[in-house]
Amino acid sequence: MSSLTLQSTIPLTNSSYRIPALGFGVYQSHGPTCIQSCLTALKAGYRHIDTAQYYANESQVGEAVRKSDLKRADVYITSKILSPGKDADSTYKSVIGSVEAIDKGGYVDLMLIHSPNGGPEARQLMWGALERAKKEGRVRSIGVSNYGVGNIEEMKEYAETWPPQVNQIELHPWCQQREAVSYCQKNNIVVEAYCPLVRNQKAKDPTLLNISKKYNVTTGQVLIRYCLQKGWVPLPKSDTESRIIANADVYGFEIDDEDMQKLDGVDQGDKGAIVQAVTN
Ligand SMILES: NC(=O)c1ccc[n+]([C@@H]2O[C@H](COP(=O)([O-])OP(=O)(O)OC[C@H]3O[C@@H](n4cnc5c(N)ncnc54)[C@H](OP(=O)(O)O)[C@@H]3O)[C@@H](O)[C@H]2O)c1
Structure with a gap:
């Protein structure tokens, strides 16, 4: 059995900080539901929550951490800036707005640019x-x-700071974005996997079903374990208590090389993306 545990962390380049290897996604989780889901996740042992300005739930994530019996330092929080302001100052204020919404007077562990789609000026x-x-x-x-x-x-x-410490992209067996992943790994950029469960759209895929039966786990558990064994940081989302718990219960089995290769074999390239494959 590999040494992966629910407490596993991955080092970030040019930094003494480490990122928990499993995250909890909160896209489309709103209001009190988001607070409750984060509390359930923290109780289940997740220590990493992935929010964004776009999700309109940064303050709920912060509130859940304060309501939990954990210290702020025990929970890793990521957010994302959606778009720039009209100039450098207003763009900076937008970032600080996220920090304040999550942890008034405090900090955010990781902040990402949500998307490159705004063009070169916006990115800079x-x-x-x-x-x-x-x-x-x-x-x-x-x-x-x-x-x-x-x-x-x-x-x-x-950039004064290069490389970026993390690149969060859509990743699951059907969309493996191999060129982007191998470039990131070569440059010590931690790769995060969004939509690791393919939003449950592949639950009836025969390759996945056979593997889940073989290890006597759910299809979701296979998909999360697959990411962890690839060295990607999966960010499964759920607002269902039993699924939140099951999605973190992936440390009692290991997918063998042959089955990892079978999952590798279902890659459909860009066509396998359900949100967005990177464009260059
Ligand atoms: N950077 C980006 O552009 C970007 C884009 C997309 C996502 N993300 C991040 O990645 C996270 C995950 O992606 P995602 O939320 O789009 O998709 P996902 O995690 O692949 O799937 C979430 C969906 O699957 C369901 N689900 C969860 N566990 C399940 C299980 N064990 N069995 C069956 N169904 C299950 C959830 O339903 P219930 O909630 O009803 O349980 C929800 O509808 C997001 O929350 C967000 O943090 C980032």
Whole structure:
């Protein structure tokens, strides 16, 4: 059995901080439901929550951490800036707005640029704001999301901090984004997997079902374990107590090499994406 545990963490490049290897996603989790789901996740042993300005639940994530019996330092919180302001200052203020919503007067562990889609000027403005917030200690680590190789290479033109410490992209067996993943791994950029459960859309896939039967676990558990064994940080989301608990119960089995290869074999490239494959 590998040494992965629910407490496993991964080092971040150019930093003494580490990121928990399993995260908890909260996209489309709102209001009191989000608070309750985060509390359930923290009780189940998750120590990493992934929110974003776009999800409109940053303050609920912060509230859940304060309501839990854990210390702020025991929970790793990520958020994402959605778009720049009209200039550097207003973009920086947007980042600080997220920090304040999550942890008034405190910090956010990791802040990402949500998407490269706004164009080169937007990307540069947002990276500058993240660098400033990091220098000031309001954000401990900074990274990107949905960035391809070209987007990350472009950052060298203006970034004081390079490489970004994390790239969060859509990843599951049907969408493996191999070029982006191998580039990130070569450059010590931690790869996070969003939609690791493919939103349950592949629950009847025969390859996945056979493997889940073989190990006597759910299809969701196979998919999360697959990410962990790949070295990706999966961010499964659920608002259902039993699923939140089951999705973190992935440390009592190990997918063998042959079955990892079978899952590798279902890759459909960009066509397998349900949200967005990186574009360069
Ligand atoms: N950076 C980006 O652009 C980006 C894009 C998408 C997602 N994300 C992040 O990644 C996280 C995960 O992605 P996602 O939420 O889109 O998709 P996901 O985690 O692959 O799937 C979540 C969906 O699957 C259901 N589910 C959860 N556990 C299940 C289980 N054990 N069995 C059956 N169904 C289950 C959930 O339903 P219930 O809630 O009803 O249980 C929910 O509908 C997000 O929450 C967000 O934090 C980031």
